Amino acid sequence: MGRTSNRSVERAFALVDELAENGGGRVSELAERVDMPVSTAHDHLQTLVETGYVRMEDKEYQTTTRFLEVGHRQRHRLEVFKAVRDELETVAEETGEHATLFVEEADQAVILAVQEGSDAVNLFAYPGARMPLHAVAPGKAMLASMPTDRVEEIIDRHGLVELTSRTITNPDVLFDQLEEIRGQGYAVDEGERIAGMVCIAAPIFDKNDRVRGAICVCGPQSRIDETRRDEIADVVQRAANVTQVNLDYV
Amino acid sequence: MGRTSNRSVERAFALVDELAENGGGRVSELAERVDMPVSTAHDHLQTLVETGYVRMEDKEYQTTTRFLEVGHRQRHRLEVFKAVRDELETVAEETGEHATLFVEEADQAVILAVQEGSDAVNLFAYPGARMPLHAVAPGKAMLASMPTDRVEEIIDRHGLVELTSRTITNPDVLFDQLEEIRGQGYAVDEGERIAGMVCIAAPIFDKNDRVRGAICVCGPQSRIDETRRDEIADVVQRAANVTQVNLDYV
DNA sequence: AAACATATCCGGTAGAGTCGAAAGACTTCT
């Protein structure tokens, strides 16, 4: 092949994506959903079952726990994750709010770890959850730490999608804020992704001053007023610094 | 195709498996590891990158956080998971030990959720971790709740692999224990998977009396003596019952 | 600057994936 990618593999993953996004289904239904002849979908699902990434339960195909396993293994190999582990717990305790570790992947902000009583509580904050960089504090913290042309590239490619009425959609406004974030060392968002939710995040740098992630604290607006905001900003910045130090010893 | 499965897809997943098991690598190295011509490996990796399941970081290919995402989405769709969520937290609090939710998948015991201060603490207990059914309390709890011929099938297919000196390797001993477990309503293992670790688990049934999973509490032998063992058994059994009730309302 | 290692590109060909059609399982309706 070469310049074009492998069709079979593409189609197999189209099925996986479909199962992941819209849940399990029967052969004919899935074939319909991904727009594929039934026999072809059947063949692929058969192969996927053999690989162990898909299974058949109650006459419906669905993804297996192998995805969780692969995801967790990868996570344990990531230096930022290892470097931040204990810190995240501390942050959650000190603030009493959700503490999360974000990284950037494929121009998006992705949650790597969540710390709080139950990791299942928040439907919007689970490991692997991804969102536009410009719409969340940790994303902005990371953008602020990237070279400007990189930021422009990202805006060009994906635009500034509006998630709530408060999402930043104007590049100039965004660049102003990134400047501000660089100055103060942390980023804030107020309902820019989810209405009523405030997030405060600090970037994590490695020894070469490249951003490796961001530590974020989120909570309902009602619980996080001006003064608490400053407290939390201190906590996340301190945690980010400790993480940076840990990073060198990993 | 038909009776034989799709080679391209198989090979793509061989690469994914390799990345997951032994970590990232360069094209030529990976090609070597999965025994594939370099150009072919290159083509597949290219396709995988396009699907978003693999990425290139620091000149090494590695799996992306998409696996975490897919895994978590699937988990949220599983009824047992939704039914057990709050209970698991309660169990962890009441016992002060790790509480985990297990399910059976592909003849193995798989961890679906872990509850305890930090979900990252235990390298052996993370969502997606899989292990032989006969070597852990939750596995035995689930085996005890299956029809005998199903259990025999599993033993035939996989044998009774020895993980520690205390692992049950004799089918007769196993069947005796399963009988006992059915009688008392919970299962115990003492260092049968990991030396020095005690686990106590109760099976979760649905309204049709089919096992859907098991709730498990694990801790170091030193901390769990005879009397605590009974206490914990009560806690996990109660939690399993509550979960069963929840299951009907999901 | 040359020598080496590794990644990427290219193109012909064998062989594999694709898909229509037919057969086989299940369900549902009468």
Next chain:
DNA sequence: AGAAGTCTTTCGACTCTACCGGATATGTTT
């Protein structure tokens, strides 16, 4: 119960595409 309908699985022929050796490009080391 039997039949009609729906969905899944099997089959085979044709076509397309995945495959891989070799050439080129990129990057690294001496």
